Every structure is written in structure tokens, then in C-alpha cells.
Amino acid sequence: MKNMKLYMVLIVLLVPVLLFAQQRLYYFQDQRTGLIGVRDQAGTVIIPARGHFYRELDSRQPIADSLINLLDVRHRRDSTAAVAFGSTYDRRGNFKFHPMAFDNGPDYFVEGLSRCVDNGKVGFVNLQGAVVIRPQWDWMSPFNYGYASGCNKCYLDRSTDPEHASVALNAGGEKIYINRQGQSVPLMNHRQSDKDLPIDGGFLPYPFHYDASEQSIVDSLNALEALSKIYAAYLPKPVTGTSGQLHFEILEAPTAADPYYQIQGFTYDDMQGVDQFLFFRDRAGRFYHAGPGGRLIPMNNWLKASLQNCGRYFNEHRNAPNKFNVNQYLKEL
Template sequence: MRLLFIYLIFIISTSRLFAQAADSLYYFSNPTDSLVGVKTGSGKIIIPARYRDFGLTDGSSSIKDDIIIMMDFNKNDSSAAYSYGDAFNRQGTFLYHPLFFDNGPDYFSEELARCVTDGKIGFVNHQGEIMIKPQWGWATPFNYGYALVGTGSYYWDLTKDEEHPPLRPRGATEEFYINTKGERVTPTDKPSSDKDQLADGKYLPYPFHYSRHEQQLVDSFNRVEMLSKIAFANYASPLKGREARLQFEITGRPSAGFPYYRLLAYDWNNGYDPHDDMTFLVNEKGEWFHIDFFDEIKPYRIWLKEKLEACRDFLTEHPDMPNRFNVEEYLTKDGNLTPKSL
């Protein structure tokens, strides 16, 4: 009976492994023209092989992304609202056209990325849902709750600089700020809060709104002075006041596919800008994690220990840095975190 039970467990485990392998997704190429598509581990094609590769796809490793972006462009003009290709979900359903930006598909900023339809720019979320319909000739990424958009048509002036060309309008345009709902926001001459965003000499209202629980979460990060010390340890200019303190805000909330709050740090330099290396996640248990630009998630204590060790090495090599701090208050000589750091 015991042998039968072990055999049944083996069969069930093996079946699960085969099912997982069949559900895994892989890039594949058409041998006749080298175009690329996506298929399951069992060989079912979910995205036909009609996309260009340029050596960016790896057919030997399974695809981990929830949104699969396939390259399908022939950049032969300087239009700013230009599509990089097609974005699909893991079932092979088309979602949107990502904006071509900086030689690749647009990146997510504050949980939104730019998309393109018929030469107009809008915004999508991490699930590939269009949250703000494409309607502008140009739009910046969201920062501190706002994006600058422009009506009309825009192009990159390659005659001035082919690698980093300036953005130019074609004909008449109107530029203004929008919030994450796509609503137009008019700056004011005077701030209503010390957290308002300074933009073009005027002020955009503080855009974040929280429940009591969320405010407590934000406050818990803003109380950790050590994070600001780590962030500015390698700055060449001395900082003081609010320039020397990070300001954390919630830019993403838990969803079915991503059960974390996302907290992003901003620093002040005549306006709030994201401090990209200071992005953290918090799960429903209240556990903290760090997430980097490549979406690698690491437990907070492990990340903190590594960062403090890096700060100690850097400040030892550069004893004249103006924003130095005593790392040993937070990290012992044998590499353990002190109670003050936790």
C-alpha cells in the first residue's frame, strides 16, 4: 500500500512538471527568414514568427514576462509617436503598441508606460490595459503624478544630433500637464503645500492620496533617515534641508498579479525627481523588499546590508565626501546590522 502511495505521488508530481513545461513560453525563429515568434513548451504557437530579432531573444530560456513585447518596426522617419511593435499577454492576445523610445519599448514610470495608436500617445498599466487613451502627439513619462503632453505632431530633429536629437513640434501645438486619470491640470502661481511640484516656475498640487493604513506605510519609510544617508553618500555637493532627505510615496497598489505596495523615493532639486535605486515593495504581511530597475526583488535586510557595505567601502576610499555618515551606527565591523538599522 505504501509503495502504491509513493507511486501515485510520483505520477502526480511528474504530471505537474510536464504541465508546467507545456505552459512555459519560449521564443522560436523561422529557419527560412529568421523571424521570431513565441510558442509553448508543448510546441503550440501563440505568437506567429513574424517579428524581428536583432539578437535580443533567447530561445533556450523560458519567458518570464507577463507582457511579451515583439519588435515590429522599420524606423525610417523621425516621428516622435512611433510604435516599437506589438505587446501581447501570455495567452498570445494582442494588448497595445508600445512607444519606441531610446532604442527600445518605453519603460514603466509610476506604474504607467506610453503606448501608440495612429500616431498618438497614451498610457498603459502593467497588465497591458490602456488607462489613458492615445490622444497626444507627445507625452513625457509620469513623474510625481504628472506628465507633460502636447497636441499636434512632434519629431526628433536628427539634423542636430543623431544620437540624442531634440524634440521639435510640427506646426502649432499646445502643451499642458495631466494627472494619472488623463485630466488636464493647470499649475498655480503659489503652492498650497510644501509638497507641491515646482514646474516651469509654477506649482502642481501634491498628487498623492492615502487611506489611514497607506499613510502609516508611507510614514514608516519617511522616518528611516538611514535611507537618505545611503542615497546621497556619493553626491559631490553638500546637501542640507529637504535636499538631503528622500520623500517616499506610494506609486503602485496590490493587484492580482502583483501583491505589493510599491513605494518610490523622490529627491528635491528645484522639483521632485525619482530616486530610481530607492524603490521598495511591501506585501500584505508588512514585509519590506527592494526592487531594482531590472525588477529583481530582494529582501530588505539583505539589500540593506549590501548597500551599507558598499557605502563603507566607498567612504573609506573617498574620505572627503561632503555627505558622509558613520556607517558603523548601522553595520558592525563583522557585517551584521545594528539595532538602529532595523
């Protein structure tokens, strides 16, 4: 999930287009205090200058995000696992939540949810900034495949690696697995479905449920053999059976703020989301892929370019273990 941050940023950029057109907002720096705030194009202060500088900000470019983060809470480096990284506001300047600190910045969105912190406990917010799972755990991972894992009575152990601390359990600590409703889900000893999630030596049940219309969306992508071919093309070892195949699941249904289904490709081996196989579908049935700057690329255009890239890769790597007839799939477009 190394590149998931990029893809979730693209998703967030798709949401505020109408807001962007209605009200242009800009960062500004108070010359006396050096703190960062937000004001509109008329100069009216929307968020007072209270944020500490932590990244490159261009005050000349309008803010495109629907949620705005300022580092107005100092990032602590202690043994607490749930550490806040500033505060997040909406475009009207209303405080929404304290994002969890991750990778020297505020946590990002994965599967439409991001971690927040309140009184040292972790919960989750949605893309609109609403707290949808109450903060109640000492630590929690980002979501993957409809689940997050975390713990209570745990801490960040910096004894061996101060820069990349690991989460460790105190005496009496417990590991916890939750679904998107925030409900605790027990680990199973045996797999009940080939789509159950393997984790920590056990399994969590297949979490997705669809009506007939949603199932047809998933089936249409699962039937596109070219997608798995493109995925397997760059793998270093030969694939057999389902090891080189993807299956697709709906992460988000359309809302008033976001008119697209979001559909993610997952591996069969470990049910990990593959970043480049994140697609959008509008209500008219058209599929898209997220391009640079949040621009939506029609599915067939993306497929054609991806297949051509595979062809170039095979020409440069004659011994690629998962070569396929690229022209065969190009003819089907």
C-alpha cells in the same frame, strides 16, 4: 531616471511568476522567413512568426515576461513624435497594444505605466497591458511623480541632432500636463506645498492621496533616517536642509496580479524618483528591495549591505562631504 528601465523590468518580472509555472513559452525563428514568433513547450505556436529581429533572443530559455513584444511594425525615422515599436501580446497570444518606440526598443514601464501608440497618438497602458489612458496626444513623456508632460501639434526636430531629436511645437501647438487619470492639469504660478512638482517654470500640485493605512506605510519609510543618509553619501557636494533628504510615495497598491505595494523615494529639490530607492511591501507588512533577476531582498538585509558599502566608500574617500557614523545606523538594525 537613467536606471529606471532596470527597476521597472524587475517589477514586471515579479508579476508573471505564477504564469511562468503554468505555461512555459519560448521564442522561435522561422527558418524560411527569418521572422521571430512564440510557441509553448509542446511546440504549439502562440504568436506566429511575424517579428523582425532586433535584440538577442535565446530560444532555449523560457520567456519570463507577462507581456511579450515583437517588432512586427517597422520602426520609422521621420518627424512623427509618436512612433510605434512593434506590437505587444499577452502570454495567450492576444494582441494588447503598440508600444511607443524609445531608445531603440519598446517603451518601458515607469510608475506602473508605459506609453502606447495608436494612429500617431500617445496613451498609456498598465502592467497587465490594458490601455488605461486613451491615446490622444502627439507626444507624452514617461510618468514621474504622478505626472506626465506632452504636447499636441508638435513634432520631432532632427535638424540639429538626428540621433537625439527634440520635441518642438508647431504653430498653435500646446504643452500639456496630465495626471494618472489622463486628466489635463494646469500649471500653477506659485507653490502651494513644499511637495508640489516644479516644472517648466511653474508647479503642479502634490498628486498623492492616502488613507490611514497607506499613510502609515509612507510614514514608516520617511522615518528611516538611514535611507536619506545612504542617498546623500555619494553626492559630490554637502547637503543642507531637505536637499539631501528623500520622501517616499506609493506608486502602486497591491492587485490580484501583483501582491505588493510599490514605494519610491523622491528628492525634495526636483521631485525626481531615485532609482535605487524603490521598495516593495507585502500585505503582511514586510518591506523588500528588488535585487538581481527580480529577487526580493528583505529590507534589513539591503540596509545592512548599503550601509557597509557607505563605510567602504568613506574609507576610500576621506573627504566625502556627507560622511556619517555608519556604525550608529548598523547598531539600529
